[in-house]
Amino acid sequence: MxxxxxxxxxxxxxxxxxxxxxxxxxxxxxxxxxxxxxxxxxxxxxxxxxxxxxxxxxxxxxxxxxxxxxxxxxxxxxxxxxxxxxxxxxxxxxxxxxxxxxxxxxxxxxxxxPAPQGSPEAARRLWAISKPIRGTVAEAYLRFRGIADLRDCASLRFHPRCWYRPNADDPPGTREAWPSLIAAIRDGAGVLTGVHRTWLDPGGEAKAPIATPRRAMGRLLGNGVWFGRPAAVMEAGEGLETMLSLQQVMPTMPMIAGLSANHLAALTLPPTLRRLYIARDDDPAGRGAVTTLAARARDAGIEALTLDAVLGDFNEDLRRLGHAALADGVQAQLAPEDVARFLVVEARKGG
CATH class of the missing domain: 3.90.580 (DNA Primase; Chain A)
Known part of the structure; x- marks a missing residue:
């Protein structure tokens, strides 16, 4: 029906x-x-x-x-x-x-x-009732993480009371609704196939004090959270904050967040892709995901290059070292033509 x-x-x-x-x-x-x-x-x-x-x-x-x-x-x-x-x-x-x-x-x-729990239709409905993040707890949370430029983040929305199902690791009486950063999961054609939720503390400086503050629903395999459109050169990584941190110094580089190591390894590679940068998380799962995705890319005739953070996490680089140091660290790992095309050493300030 x-x-x-x-x-x-x-x-x-x-x-x-x-x-x-x-x-x-x-x-x-x-x-x-x-x-x-x-x-x-x-x-x-x-x-x-x-x-x-x-x-x-x-x-x-x-x-x-x-x-x-x-x-x-x-x-x-x-x-x-x-x-x-x-x-x-x-x-x-x-x-x-x-x-x-x-x-x-x-x-x-x-x-x-009623939409089946966790289905793409349930994801679509949540996305439809969410609102732009400007002036919300979600914007405050990202700014606290050093992510100030949010002008090109149409894949992000906010819900003030997003339902949370407590699990066995949550203490009795855990609240069942929290402010939430909502991210659209799409395929390469731009079709929304799911959403990712990050439940937040109402104060805006941390994730909510719950057992699993990040969850995704919908059809995830091969898809992710896009910033920009598929192109000949793009970046891929696991987390939203990883990719948003890199976007602060490469605002026009198309990017996708796979949301987990397994999903990063299984991303569908766009047919237009010729060079892929992969942001590597410094843990066994992250290193394994990069190895798998890079091998798949090379088998498809795509150049695959790895980006490593100085401190092991690009958001930590952004917060502790600053924009200029993050840009310097990335610059040495980019192809020269991509430095000129994408890298902004003095990152734009959010307006």
């Missing part, structure tokens, strides 16, 4: 140009696309919405991409971002209003059939 969200997304896609003219009036149609600056309706050409195409898959009508941030989605995602919707319920209500459809009766609390 098709979900209410999927049905509304299909209806919106069949009226894609009308959706764009309503929510993105500063854009304009060019051929099969609507072009505008971003989801906030800024004039420009970075964001493009496909106006015609099939019902699903690559090339479907209603699919959009922001080339400046790497963010993707369907028209429900666009409406949620444009109207700053804070819940899936709010997004669906806005879409129904645009389509002149009746709203659910007040007593009907079940807008959607």
């Amino acid at each position: 098709i979900s209410a969200a999927a049905e509304l997304a299909h209806r919106l896609a069949r009226n894609a140009e009308a959706v764009c003219r309503h929510y993105l009036p500063n854009g304009r149609r060019e051929g099969r696309y609507w072009l505008v600056g971003d989801v906030d309706n800024t004039p420009g050409r970075s964001l493009f919405v496909r106006l015609t195409g099939g019902d699903r898959g690559k090339g479907a009508a209603g699919k959009w991409t922001d080339a400046a941030t790497g963010e993707h989605g369907d028209l429900l995602d666009l409406i949620a971002a444009n109207r700053r919707c804070t819940s899936l319920r709010e997004t669906l209500a806005e879409a129904r209003q645009f389509l002149s459809l009746p709203q659910p009766k007040p007593f009907d609390e079940r807008l959607l059939e």
